[in-house]
Amino acid sequence: MAKSIQAIRGMHDILPAQSPRWQWLEDRVRAVLEGYGYLELRTPLVEVSELFSRSIGEVTDIVEKEMYSFTDRGGDQLSLRPEGTASCVRAAIEHGLLGQTQRIWYRGPMFRRERPQRGRYRQFHQIGVEAFGPSGPDIDLEVIAMTRRFWQVLGLGDLRLEINSLGDPDERRGYREALVAHLQAHYDQLDQDSRSRLGSNPLRVLDSKNPEMAPIVAAAPSLLDFLGEASRAHFDALCGGLQRIGIDYQINPRLVRGLDYYNRTVFEWITDALGAQGTVCAGGRYDGLVAQLGGRVTPAVGFAMGLERLIELIPSDAGQELAAPDAYFVAVGDAAQAEAPAIAEALRDKLPSLRLIAHCGGGSFKSQFKKADRSGARIALVLGDAELAQDQIAIKPLRGDGEQSQVPIAELAERLSAKLADVPPP
DSSP: OOOOOOOOTTOOOOOTTTHHHHHHHHHHHHHHHHHTTOEEOOOOSEEEHHHHHHHTOTTSHIIIIIOOEEEOTTSOEEEEOSOSHHHHHHHHHHTTOTTSOEEEEEEEEEEOOOOOBTTBOSEEEEEEEEEESOOSHHHHHHHHHHHHHHHHHHTOOOOEEEEEEOOOHHHHHHHHHHHHHHHHHTGGGOOHHHHHHHTTOGGGGGGOOOGGGHHHHHTSOOGGGGOOHHHHHHHHHHHHHHHHTTOOOEEOTTOOOSOTTOEEEEEEEEOSTTTTOOEEEEEEEOTTHHHHTTSOOOOEEEEEEEHHHHHHHSOTTTTHHHHSOSEEEEEESHHHHHHHHHHHHHHHHHOTTOOEEEOOSOOOHHHHHHHHHHTTOSEEEEEEHHHHHTTEEEEEESSSSOOOEEEEGGGHHHHHHHHHHHSOOO
16 A cells, blocks of 8 residues: 655645634634724735745745745746735735725735644745825724724634834834844844854844843843834824723733834734744734835735634634534435435425535445434435325424424425424534
């Protein structure tokens, strides 16, 4: 026997039994997004590598260590997308979407060659939002309020919001000088990662997960002390807005995010339920990225959230109503089995939202009925040759205390619809 082929390490299958939880999550998030007026944008999985080196930053871990990149047959250097914002900006520039305010959202797989662990995979899925055009703190407030509404509709209560301001580029350059001076003074105590970042991306040292670095990071200057008047007013207005709509938050002056394109507002929603991988949603403002990628100067703000992490947090019974069919069609006898597909299709025509499994493969009444019960269906439709000869079909509740009844096939849709209203869902 040939050796079976396994999935690539860090890339996983979402099995049929798991899919309803994903659908439940995605349906509720999409409803919130549509309620705020956001429209979906779908971008390719593969982009030119330059898109990510120019946007994310050439000295970030993503570009230096984690991207899946290759040269195609035409000699072009391509990469699987490691995040969604750069692709959305590229598409908005390419298709002329930036002449007015644009509220868009996206979803799909992203790819980073990280060390697989709980909540972190090499292929992972995100839903994200990008809002182009408005420059004030009101749009920052809107996207944060929208994320809070996600947690409400998903039944998640144990999440905390951390926010910070990275200021504008000039302010950040001033802060960078002060931070480098502080780190240089403690150079002998820096770990190898922090030393390598000192010359290229010192703000990333603030995001170090090494506990031995914690005292040095805690003693570092605060970026908030370097904000100019406009950046400070923007941040204060955001904080005031969060207070007015009742969103609790913590100001974390060490929050910098791992991508170079952010400015001013950055935020993260964090849980303690997933161990080290506690960030489930993160984003911020990136007013310079559109121009950096060749478009006109366009203010923008967005976020992304990891679906694998959210799947671990949502209620265990989420999506259960999507997993089970409404009815299971049992047909026994040559004539009944020959006629059953036509009856099932007519039923689907009349009840388009009906989830109906029609048994295939034959078998005894007992074996078919066992499969009907295991399917989780609320109702069994039972057709034998004798019933068919009388133009009758049986409706048998599989859940609850209802009695089996014989109904004319011509009235099946109406009678089944009424019966489903009486039989509780799983």
